[in-house]
Amino acid sequence: MRDIEWDSDCQFLYSPFVIVVQKNGKKYAKVEHGVEGFITEIQYFDHDGQISKNYIMDDRGFVSSVIYFDNGQPTYQDYLDPKGIWRFREHLNEEGRVEVNPIFGYRFKQLHYTDMSQLIAEYFDKYLKTQQKKQDIFIIPSHPHHDQFIFSCLPSDTAKILSLFINRNSQASFKDLAPSFEQADLVLVDREDSLQLLQELYPKLSDKFYHLSPFDTRLRLGRSQTRKESILYYQLDFSEGIDRQALFQVLSFIAETKNTEVIFGAFSASQEQMEEVESLINEIIQEQIHTDSLEKGIDYGGAENPLEENQEQELRFQFVNMNDELDLIKTLEFVRLIVDLNKQPHLYTQIAGISAGIPQINQVETVYVEHLKNGYLISDVTEFSKAAHYYTDKLKEWNQALVYSIDKIKEHTGQRFLDKLHHWIEEVTDVKGL
Numbered sequence: 250m251r252d253i254e255w256d257s258d259c260q261f262l263y264s265p266f267v268i269v270v271q272k273n274g275k276k277y278a279k280v281e282h283g284v285e286g287f288i289t290e291i292q293y294f295d296h297d298g299q300i301s302k303n304y305i306m307d308d309r310g311f312v313s314s315v316i317y318f319d320n321g322q323p324t325y326q327d328y329l330d331p332k333g334i335w336r337f338r339e340h341l342n343e344e345g346r347v348e349v350n351p352i353f354g355y356r357f358k359q360l361h362y363t364d365m366s367q368l369i370a371e372y373f374d375k376y377l378k379t380q381q382k383k384q385d386i387f388i389i390p391s392h393p394h395h396d397q398f399i400f401s402c403l404p405s406d407t408a409k410i411l412s413l414f415i416n417r418n419s420q421a422s423f424k425d426l427a428p429s430f431e432q433a434d435l436v437l438v439d440r441e442d443s444l445q446l447l448q449e450l451y452p453k454l455s456d457k458f459y460h461l462s463p464f465d466t467r468l469r470l471g472r473s474q475t476r477k478e479s480i481l482y483y484q485l486d487f488s489e490g491i492d493r494q495a496l497f498q499v500l501s502f503i504a505e506t507k508n509t510e511v512i513f514g515a516f517s518a519s520q521e522q523m524e525e526v527e528s529l530i531n532e533i534i535q536e537q538i539h540t541d542s543l544e545k546g547i548d549y550g551g552a553e554n555p556l557e558e559n560q561e562q563e564l565r566f567q568f569v570n571m572n573d574e575l576d577l578i579k580t581l582e583f584v585r586l587i588v589d590l591n592k593q594p595h596l597y598t599q600i601a602g603i604s605a606g607i608p609q610i611n612q613v614e615t616v617y618v619e620h621l622k623n624g625y626l627i628s629d630v631t632e633f634s635k636a637a638h639y640y641t642d643k644l645k646e647w648n649q650a651l652v653y654s655i656d657k658i659k660e661h662t663g664q665r666f667l668d669k670l671h672h673w674i675e676e677v678t679d680v681k682g683l
Contacts, residue, residue: 259271259277260272266282266283276294287310289306290304290306300318311331314328315329323341325340334352335350336353337350345365347364357371358371366398369398373402381404386409387408389409389412390412390414393422396411400433408674408677410674413436413439415439415443420442423447430451430457436459437670438461439463444460459669461666462596465663466658468604468655468658473583473584474644475583476585477508478509478510479506479508480509480510481588482581482587483588484595485513485514485518487515487518491526492591495633496533499588500534500538500543501634502638504538504543506641513567514569515568515569515570516572517570540564543565543566574597581601585647586607588610588633588637590610590612591613594609594617600661602654603623603658607650607654608647608651610625610626611626612628619653623653
């Protein structure tokens with residue numbers, strides 16, 4: 250903020266992710282931050298309160314492009330070099346035609362392009378001609394916007410690996426990816442259920458599909474054994490909906506079992522989603538569970554007559570909305586048991602659980618959790634209490650899960666993944682004669 254010149258009469262209103270700048274009592278600018286605190290964009294407003302310019306920052310902190318507006322509507326976007334000079338301009342209100350700054354014309358084949366894809370194709374082709382080696386293998390993160398474009402640019406005699414990631418490629422989109430699958434030599438998927446679905450949809454191409462986790466295991470053992478309380482972590486997944494009965498079973502276990510707590514965790518959920526689940530849990534407690542059974546005991550430090558205002562009880566559950574995987578690792582530091590009763594367990598949570606040596610309760614079998622080894626598989630949520638007691642009543646079963654998880658880590662290290670990938674690539678290159 251200090252590097253930006255502001256008029257002396259500007260006022261700043263701060264919130265966690267946005268700084269609103271006011272001038273003469275009107276909104277003058279809005280500064281937005283990412284989750285790491287860096288400025289991501291600055292929007293400026295005219296006297297009528299309509300947006301006039303939007304400065305977009307890259308990860309280095311440079312202004313990478315500026316979008317200009319007319320009556321609140323985007324007209325064109327300038328893409329800048331490190332000195333702030335526009336290299337080319339995309340006319341957003343003219344079907345995306347691109348205009349090159351004449352002073353940089355020597356860097357381009359032409360000064361005008363129909364759209365941005367033509368410009369990208371020119372530079373991608375130039376890169377391939379100067380950088381590509383015969384033995385190169387191309388890994389393509391699949392997306393409908395670019396799959397066919399990339400396949401059309403790559404030489405036919407090169408090995409091509411298509412990568413599917415559930416947060417980028419929904420399972421509903423698989424039926425539309427046939428052209429991409431036919432041109433790829435290998436297709437990597439991040440989930441076992443995705444692999445099974447692809448094999449069912451494309452039986453003739455099933456030998457191309459392989460499962461490879463995008464996350465590897467790292468030994469980061471938790472410290473739950475240093476706590477008297479047994480802390481459970483419950484994985485929320487709003488994309489699958491919230492299971493009221495599962496929440497009730499978990500809350501009932503906490504209410505009935507001393508020295509237990511639960512953390513309800515979600516990834517990048519909206520405020521409305523978090524408020525929805527908090528409201529649902531409070532409703533369950535009011536209707537089916539006594540609130541006092543979920544209260545923490547209070548240590549008054551030996552005081553004979555504690556003040557009433559100090560007697561407000563804390564409850565044995567909390568909510569955490571995490572931004573990234575590092576937040577999850579911190580959250581799991583003192584967790585004794587992971588609970589993920591969703592139709593498809595959260596992939597990174599399972600990997601993080603193995604890495605921390607934490608047993609897990611699931612309804613769906615995966616390659617990461619084995620029943621009574623490093624977890625407990627239940628067929629119905631009503632079996633939750635039995636599974637939870639199995640790992641919280643005694644340390645023997647929990648320690649066995651810890652030891653088994655350490656062995657399991659070896660199966661999912663980055664080196665193991667590379668070994669698998671190299672083996673699959675060798676099979677492809679042998680067939681192609683590369």
